[in-house]
Amino acid sequence: MTTHVIVGAGLAGAKAAQTLREEGFDGDLVLIGAERERPYERPPLSKDYLQGKSEREKIFVHPPGWYGKHDVDLRLGVSATRLALDEHVVELSDGTRQPYDKLLLATGATPRRLPGPGLTLRSVEDSETLRDGLARGGRVVIVGGGWIGLEVAAAARLAGCEVTVVEPEPLPLARVLGAEVGAVFAALHREQGVVLRLGVGVASVSDHGVRLASGETVEADLVVVGIGAAPNVELARTAGLEVASGIVCDASLRTSHPDVYAAGDVAEPYHPLYGRKLRVEHWANALNGGPAAARAMLGREVVYDRLPYFFTDQYTLGMEFTGDTTGYDEVVFEGSVPEREFVVRWSRDGRMVAGMNVNIWDGVEELQNRIRADLSRS
Missing domain, CATH: 3.50.50.60 (FAD/NAD(P)-binding domain)
Incomplete structure (x- = not known):
C-alpha cells in the first residue's frame, strides 16, 4: 500500500x-x-x-x-x-x-532568540505563559517592532501593562511596509501609551530588563522577544x-x-x-x-500562485495586507490616514505589487485582482 x-x-x-x-x-x-x-x-x-x-x-x-x-x-x-x-x-x-x-x-x-531570559511567542504554551504574565500587569519590554511585537504590545496595553517597544529600525514594520506605513503604526501605538524606542539595538537581556546598545537600561517585569x-x-x-x-x-x-x-x-x-x-x-x-x-x-497539475496575505487587529485598527513590497518605488494612499480608514498601494515600475486596506472591509479581493493583472502584463 x-x-x-x-x-x-x-x-x-x-x-x-x-x-x-x-x-x-x-x-x-x-x-x-x-x-x-x-x-x-x-x-x-x-x-x-x-x-x-x-x-x-x-x-x-x-x-x-x-x-x-x-x-x-x-x-x-x-x-x-x-x-x-x-x-x-x-x-x-x-x-x-x-x-x-x-x-x-x-x-x-x-523564533529567533537573544542571549538571556525573555519570552518568545510561537506555541500555544508560549501564548498561555505570556497571557499569565500580562495578567500580572507591570512593565513589559518588547524587543522587536514587527507584527508579533506590535500585536503583543496591543494585548499588553489592553491588559493594563506599561509597554516599551525597542526596535533598531527608525520605525516599526519599516522592513515590510516601508516608512510611510510604519509611521501610521507608530502613531497608533503612541496614542495608546506605548513607548517606542526606535533606532536603537539591544545589547543584553536580564531578569530586570533590557540593556540598550546606547548603554541605557529599560527596566521590565517581563521581556518579550519578537525578532522574527x-x-x-x-x-x-x-x-x-x-x-x-x-x-x-x-x-x-x-x-x-x-x-x-x-x-x-x-x-x-x-x-x-x-x-x-x-x-x-x-x-x-x-x-x-x-x-x-x-x-x-496526488499527481495533479499544481501552480501555487497565491498572493501573500496577512491580517492584524490592533486596538481599533483592523488591516488586511496582500502581495509583496520588495523593491517598490512608489506608494499611494487613498482615503483618510488621520481617521485610519484608507487603502495603500505599493508599485514597482508602474505595476502594483502589494496593497493594504485599513478599516475598509471587503477590499482585499479587488487589490489582489489588480496586482495579478499588473504582474501578468508583458
Whole structure:
C-alpha cells in the first residue's frame, strides 16, 4: 500500500492531510508533530487567544476525533531527526524509521532568540505563559517592532501593562511596509501609551530588563522577544535537498527531490507572478499551501500562485495586507490616514505589487485582482 508522510503537524500539515483524504488518497497517511498538541492555528496566539477573547478549543484545526475517523496516523511529541532520500525513510526521535512514497515537509519555523531570559511567542504554551504574565500587569519590554511585537504590545496595553517597544529600525514594520506605513503604526501605538524606542539595538537581556546598545537600561517585569523566526530547514539541508532561505521548491511545491514537497513557513517556492522564489511566513500561506502540496503529491497539475496575505487587529485598527513590497518605488494612499480608514498601494515600475486596506472591509479581493493583472502584463 502507498504511504504518504507529512513531517510537521501545524496548519499546513493538517490541511494537507485533510486534502489528501478528501481528494481520494486511500493509502497509509502519517502526520508527525514535534509538539504534543494536535494541529492548531497560530494567529490567535498573538490575537484573540492571547487577549482571553477566544476559547482554547477554537484554535485547533480539527476536532480530537477527526484524525482517527479519517485514518490519519497522528504522532505527536515526536520529531524527525534524519531524512534518507535514497531509502525513502524518515528517522524519528523515538527510534522508529518511517518509510514513505511521497513526503511533505511542513516543519515550520523557530523564533529567533537573544542571549538571556525573555519570552518568545510561537506555541500555544508560549501564548498561555505570556497571557499569565500580562495578567500580572507591570512593565513589559518588547524587543522587536514587527507584527508579533506590535500585536503583543496591543494585548499588553489592553491588559493594563506599561509597554516599551525597542526596535533598531527608525520605525516599526519599516522592513515590510516601508516608512510611510510604519509611521501610521507608530502613531497608533503612541496614542495608546506605548513607548517606542526606535533606532536603537539591544545589547543584553536580564531578569530586570533590557540593556540598550546606547548603554541605557529599560527596566521590565517581563521581556518579550519578537525578532522574527528562522525556518526549520536542517532536516532538508542535511538530507541534501536544495535550501536557500527556505526549502527551494518549484511552483508545484516540489523540492529538488521528485518525491519530496514542502509547504508553509519552511517552503521557498518559485512564484510565477513575481518571477522569483518567495518564502512567506503568514497563516494564509499554510492554509493554502498545504492543500496545494497535497494535490501535487496526488499527481495533479499544481501552480501555487497565491498572493501573500496577512491580517492584524490592533486596538481599533483592523488591516488586511496582500502581495509583496520588495523593491517598490512608489506608494499611494487613498482615503483618510488621520481617521485610519484608507487603502495603500505599493508599485514597482508602474505595476502594483502589494496593497493594504485599513478599516475598509471587503477590499482585499479587488487589490489582489489588480496586482495579478499588473504582474501578468508583458
